[in-house]
Each structure stands twice: as structure tokens, then as C-alpha cells.
Amino acid sequence: MTEESGLVWGIKESFITYLLNLGDSQYFDDDGAVFVEPNLFRFGLKEVARWDRKTGHGVIEFRGTIVLSAHGGLLYVRITDPWVEFGEHGVALSVLETESSRRIPLVTADTSSFITRDGCRQWIGLPTQLCEEGVMLFNGQYPSGTSMSPITITLNEADIP
Numbered sequence: 001m002t003e004e005s006g007l008v009w010g011i012k013e014s015f016i017t018y019l020l021n022l023g024d025s026q027y028f029d030d031d032g033a034v035f036v037e038p039n040l041f042r043f044g045l046k047e048v049a050r051w052d053r054k055t056g057h058g059v060i061e062f063r064g065t066i067v068l069s070a071h072g073g074l075l076y077v078r079i080t081d082p083w084v085e086f087g088e089h090g091v092a093l094s095v096l097e098t099e100s101s102r103r104i105p106l107v108t109a110d111t112s113s114f115i116t117r118d119g120c121r122q123w124i125g126l127p128t129q130l131c132e133e134g135v136m137l138f139n140g141q142y143p144s145g146t147s148m149s150p151i152t153i154t155l156n157e158a159d160i161p
């Protein structure tokens, strides 16, 4: 069965377990992002125009917002409009910081190997590491380079220009 284009990510397993154990955690999704499971989020495709099918390099833009909140709102993690950039040296995922309209590099993956099946190109379960710029999003609990959840990207051929 042909799958829809999208980005699936779980942020970090132990972070989600921590939140679920807190008791007052709240989850919101909006604008093209959905919870697939409590520890798995899916962002819809926005734009492929800056990604080159021949080289496999460039940016694929996804859209949507996931908010995880707890500790009466003191903990407030928002993941908005993730973009995935494919380059010579792997993959970088950035998110939009809505207050400043800046893009923050959040995690990187070393490999960008993919498979093709059922009319889709898929990068499945790429292991990721936290970027320096993403450390404060998690209150400094995870140092730069910490293993984060793997990302899976599906690009339906019908969406590639």
C-alpha cells in the first residue's frame, strides 16, 4: 500500500516516559502534525521544491506542531514545522522557534541511506544525535551528542516535482 509522505519521530523515549510518569503532562497536536502513538509523532509534508531527486541533497519541509507540557506549564516543549536537510555528511533536522521565527538545528543523523518501495522513497529509523542548539529545549538535561529517537521519512513519488 502506498504511504503518504511524512516525517515520523518520537523525540526521545526516556523523555516521553518521564512525561507520562509525571501525571500532569499534556499533549497537543496541530496544523498537520498528529500523535501516532503517545511516543511517536507524525508531521505532514509541506514542500519538496528545495530537494533534488538526482543528488538526494536539499531540504524537505514538513509542517505541524506538537506541544508537550507538564509541571503546571513550566515544562513546555514545542516542535514546529520540522525541516530535514540532506547534505554530503548526513541529515540535519531543524525546527521553527516560533517566538523568534528562527530555525533551530535540533538533531543530526550520520546516514541518509534509503529504500524504495510501493511508490515511496523511505529513510527508515535513522539514528539521531542532539545538536548543541537543541540542548536548552530539554532544560540542559541531555548534553550535545545525546542519542535521540530515530527518524523515519517517507516521500511519496507523487509528491516529488
Ligand code: HEM
Residues within 6 Å of the ligand: 014, 015, 018, 071, 074, 075, 076, 077, 137, 138, 139, 141, 142
Ligand atoms: C518544576 C520544574 C521541574 C522539576 C521539579 C523537574 C524534575 C525532574 C526530575 C526529578 C527528573 C528526573 C526524573 C527521573 O530520573 O526519573 C527530571 C528529568 C528531566 N527533566 Fe525535569 N523537572 C522540571 C522542569 C523541567 C523542564 C522545564 C524541562 C524542559 C524540557 C525538563 C526536562 C527534563 C528532562 C529532559 C529530563 C530527563 C528525562 C529522561 O530522559 O530521563 N524538566 N526532571
